[in-house]
Amino acid sequence: MAGYIIRRCLQSLLVLVAVTVLIFGILKLAPGNAAQVMAGLSATPEDLAAIEHRMGLDRPVHVQYWKFITGLFSGTLKPATFPDSMIGLVGRKLLASVELGFVAIVAAVLLSIPAGIIAAVYRNTVWDYGISVLSLAGISIPVFWIALMLMVVFGGWLKWLPISGRGDLRFGLSILTADGWRHILIPAMSLTLIQMAMNARLTRSCLLEVLQLDYIKTARSKGLREIVVILKHAFRNALLPVVTNVGLTAGMVFAGAILTETVTAWPGIGRLVYQAIVQRDEPLLFGLTVIIALFYQVTYLGVDLLYGYLNPTIVYD
Amino acid sequence: MKSIKRMFILLVAVSLLSVSYAVLADGTFTFATAKDATNTDALRGDDHASGMMHYLMYDQLVAFNPQTFEPAPEIASAWSWSEDGKILTMNLVEGVTFHNGEDLTASDVVFSFERILDPENASPQRGNYAWLISIDALDDYTVQFTLEYPFVAALEFISLVMIVPEETIQEIGQEAFELHPIGSGPFKFVEWIKGERYVLERNDDYWMKTPLIERVVMRPIPELSVQALELETGGIDMVYEMAPTDYLRLQSSDDVTTMSADGFSYTYFSFNLSRSPMNDARFRQAVVYALDLDGATSALFPGGTASRAYGQLPKQSWANADEYLQGKVTLSQDLDKARDLRSELIEDGVIDEDQVFTIWTPTDDVRTSLGTILATAMQQVGFRVEVKPTEWGTYIPVLLRQGNPEGEWDIMILSYTGLFDPDYTLYKVWHSSHAFPGTNSNLHMYMNEDVDALLDQARRAGDQVVRRALYQEAQEIALSSYSVVPVYIARVMQATTNRVHDFILDPRSFIGLCNQWTNVWLDE
Numbered sequence: 001m002a003g004y005i006i007r008r009c010l011q012s013l014l015v016l017v018a019v020t021v022l023i024f025g026i027l028k029l030a031p032g033n034a035a036q037v038m039a040g041l042s043a044t045p046e047d048l049a050a051i052e053h054r055m056g057l058d059r060p061v062h063v064q065y066w067k068f069i070t071g072l073f074s075g076t077l078k079p080a081t082f083p084d085s086m087i088g089l090v091g092r093k094l095l096a097s098v099e100l101g102f103v104a105i106v107a108a109v110l111l112s113i114p115a116g117i118i119a120a121v122y123r124n125t126v127w128d129y130g131i132s133v134l135s136l137a138g139i140s141i142p143v144f145w146i147a148l149m150l151m152v153v154f155g156g157w158l159k160w161l162p163i164s165g166r167g168d169l170r171f172g173l174s175i176l177t178a179d180g181w182r183h184i185l186i187p188a189m190s191l192t193l194i195q196m197a198m199n200a201r202l203t204r205s206c207l208l209e210v211l212q213l214d215y216i217k218t219a220r221s222k223g224l225r226e227i228v229v230i231l232k233h234a235f236r237n238a239l240l241p242v243v244t245n246v247g248l249t250a251g252m253v254f255a256g257a258i259l260t261e262t263v264t265a266w267p268g269i270g271r272l273v274y275q276a277i278v279q280r281d282e283p284l285l286f287g288l289t290v291i292i293a294l295f296y297q298v299t300y301l302g303v304d305l306l307y308g309y310l311n312p313t314i315v316y317d
Numbered sequence: 318m319k320s321i322k323r324m325f326i327l328l329v330a331v332s333l334l335s336v337s338y339a340v341l342a343d344g345t346f347t348f349a350t351a352k353d354a355t356n357t358d359a360l361r362g363d364d365h366a367s368g369m370m371h372y373l374m375y376d377q378l379v380a381f382n383p384q385t386f387e388p389a390p391e392i393a394s395a396w397s398w399s400e401d402g403k404i405l406t407m408n409l410v411e412g413v414t415f416h417n418g419e420d421l422t423a424s425d426v427v428f429s430f431e432r433i434l435d436p437e438n439a440s441p442q443r444g445n446y447a448w449l450i451s452i453d454a455l456d457d458y459t460v461q462f463t464l465e466y467p468f469v470a471a472l473e474f475i476s477l478v479m480i481v482p483e484e485t486i487q488e489i490g491q492e493a494f495e496l497h498p499i500g501s502g503p504f505k506f507v508e509w510i511k512g513e514r515y516v517l518e519r520n521d522d523y524w525m526k527t528p529l530i531e532r533v534v535m536r537p538i539p540e541l542s543v544q545a546l547e548l549e550t551g552g553i554d555m556v557y558e559m560a561p562t563d564y565l566r567l568q569s570s571d572d573v574t575t576m577s578a579d580g581f582s583y584t585y586f587s588f589n590l591s592r593s594p595m596n597d598a599r600f601r602q603a604v605v606y607a608l609d610l611d612g613a614t615s616a617l618f619p620g621g622t623a624s625r626a627y628g629q630l631p632k633q634s635w636a637n638a639d640e641y642l643q644g645k646v647t648l649s650q651d652l653d654k655a656r657d658l659r660s661e662l663i664e665d666g667v668i669d670e671d672q673v674f675t676i677w678t679p680t681d682d683v684r685t686s687l688g689t690i691l692a693t694a695m696q697q698v699g700f701r702v703e704v705k706p707t708e709w710g711t712y713i714p715v716l717l718r719q720g721n722p723e724g725e726w727d728i729m730i731l732s733y734t735g736l737f738d739p740d741y742t743l744y745k746v747w748h749s750s751h752a753f754p755g756t757n758s759n760l761h762m763y764m765n766e767d768v769d770a771l772l773d774q775a776r777r778a779g780d781q782v783v784r785r786a787l788y789q790e791a792q793e794i795a796l797s798s799y800s801v802v803p804v805y806i807a808r809v810m811q812a813t814t815n816r817v818h819d820f821i822l823d824p825r826s827f828i829g830l831c832n833q834w835t836n837v838w839l840d841e
Contacts, residue, residue: 032714050439081355082511083495265538267513280710
């Protein structure tokens with residue numbers, strides 16, 4: 001087990017190094033450079049050269065890369081469009097994204113798994129169809145539209161919820177205050193709907209598959225109550241793909257749901273990525289991408305370990 | 318009993334949800350911005366969001382009246398020009414202090430200009446001050462500008478420079494200053510968290526008057542429709558840009574006051590003159606003949622929220638020659654002429670039958686739609702066209718022909734925000750000294766000696782009537798080339814909640830909350 005974790009960590013490290021090279025390469029291959037965006041359309045060539053020099057863009061590419069890498073890990077790499085440190089800024093945004101993602105995923109799991117079970121158990125009934133229709137809608141409606149509609153209905157018409165932002169941050173997190181909760185509801189709901197839709201469908205189909213297996217027949221013929229058969233015997237085995245899906249999407253959501261965060265002005269990592277792209281803030285974009293890659297790695301490792309817990313036949317060697 | 322309990326739970330739930338969320342209802346003025354700021358000090362860049370905050374934090378020597386566009390004294394109480402128009406002497410107001418209590422004197426003014434001119438600092442603004450040879454402090458409250466040549470727009474450029482405290486910056490350094498910027502303006506810097514909020518508080522010792530607003534918060538909200546919703550529900554107090562549909566909808570709202578004025582920014586499309594067939598006047602005319610620009614403008618801006626632009630100067634400008642240019646230069650749609658010109662170009666071997674042209678646009682809805690309208694019109698007369706909406710961070714390098722001196726684009730769409738004085742706008746867009754790959758504003762590479770001569774002459778001529786005639790002639794020659802085709806000037810559309818009073822709309826979209834013309838206040 002420990003050997004497995006060490007090996008996975010080493011693998012992750014390799015992936016991270018590759019990611020940094022790739023990201024840096026893409027930044028440098030895109031037309032133009034950050035100095036031009038900063039200089040705008042009216043600077044003279046001398047001014048542009050001076051700005052490039054100040055930003056270190058006139059040095060060889062490998063020197064620039066090394067400066068980014070060492071700067072990132074020593075904390076001296078600074079965003080081009082913000083005077084304060086990158087670590088503080090990114091940490092703050094990461095917290096906002098994780099908070100939002102956590103609420104959305106917990107809500108999605110709590111709602112979608114029972115929904116999936118109900119749909120599987122009461123197959124081909126009104127319940128099943130209803131849940132299927134809702135899931136399909138959740139998967140196909142774009143998240144930004146859902147967010148906008150929630151804003152119009154709950155914010156604009158009913159005036160129950162505030163439109164955007166994080167609200168009261170007295171204790172650092174929105175979920176620690178009533179005002180913060182009211183702010184998190186709309187972005188969380190729009191994320192939840194999508195997650196829920198995928199999970200519910202997955203739970204249903206996996207559970208249906210498992211329910212056909214022989215050991216379920218055995219369990220039933222033993223005279224176990226149906227609810228025990230489903231929840232204790234079938235559900236646990238049907239859960240693996242669902243966990244995978246939750247894990248994959250968790251990485252995505254924690255690392256910033258760009259669309260949702262942009263539409264609802266939720267100041268998370270996704271919004272910051274969007275800003276960094278638009279303002280062509282290369283150091284910030286680089287730092288963010290590396291941190292997001294790191295986050296994915298950690299989440300996937302967590303999912304892999306959770307597998308072992310759910311299905312003891314999986315052996316790590 | 319049970320039902321009473323249920324009722325009670327329901328009541329609690331409803332009241333929890335409907336608690337008033339006017340979190341900052343006190344003396345705080347909150348406004349939204351689609352793009353966040355990029356700096357706290359003008360030395361490092363002049364994007365609009367940052368500029369709005371600079372405008373509230375710092376003072377300038379000269380201010381411009383937002384309604385008449387006349388220069389007015391601010392830190393400079395009076396000024397005089399020498400006979401030859403090359404020396405400008407300014408007297409400063411005494412008793413002005415920075416937010417840290419230091420006196421604002423002539424040496425701060427000199428420092429504020431010199432740091433922009435210093436190549437070491439690599440300020441993007443430096444190019445705007447090529448006319449300035451030097452600035453000197455004659456005594457503690459007198460400064461003298463020495464100009465390369467008599468330059469009529471000098472006052473307007475001077476009005477763009479924010480006065481910063483020399484001693485503080487020398488002492489703590491530029492980086493530390495940017496973390497805690499200090500000006501002498503009506504509001505003091507509190508904090509800026511990128512993507513969340515940029516907060517200022519009232520400067521109780523402001524020399525001109527005491528601001529009535531306690532705090533100013535700029536909140537980045539990327540979607541304009543979400544901004545409008547926030548405004549309607551009282552989550553914010555003001556929006557400074559709006560989509561036409563939101564503007565028209567909010568006009569009938571009881572909770573919101575809308576206002577608008579002709580903007581200073583015109584949107585145009587231009588041709589890349591470095592390549593064939595764009596350097597052939599017949600091609601450019603064929604494209605223009607294919608277009609119904611009046612129709613495009615009213616389709617993009619319902620309810621008269623933009624007007625057609627025939628020239629490149631603001632409607633309010635004394636040099637605006639739109640009426641004249643409309644009669645002399647502007648072509649109206651004529652599909653037959655467009656088709657004939659296209660056939661002629663094919664016969665002469667200038668273009669291929671199925672050659673594909675690219676129209677590049679920024680990614681916002683309006684300009685992307687304009688690109689689609691252009692493309693559809695061109696297709697109608699037989700051209701094959703591809704529209705390429707491009708993120709700003711890539712768009713600028715593409716327009717600047719980075720790594721490709723001939724340029725990747727054929728036709729591009731851009732908006733240009735000039736100053737009030739016509740020199741800035743016309744010189745940059747047309748003068749051949751601004752035409753070179755890499756960095757320029759004459760992006761299309763237009764070169765014409767007559768136009769150059771007229772612009773140079775107008776820059777040095779002191780008299781407004783003479784200048785007006787020169788600019789009209791220069792625009793007539795240049796625009797007749799159809800290398801740049803002005804399309805529309807959108808109205809600046811803004812709105813505040815009804816608790817905001819004495820707000821004056823500034824067509825440059827600056828937010829003047831406390832200055833010589835107004836002192837905005839809020840209902841309790």
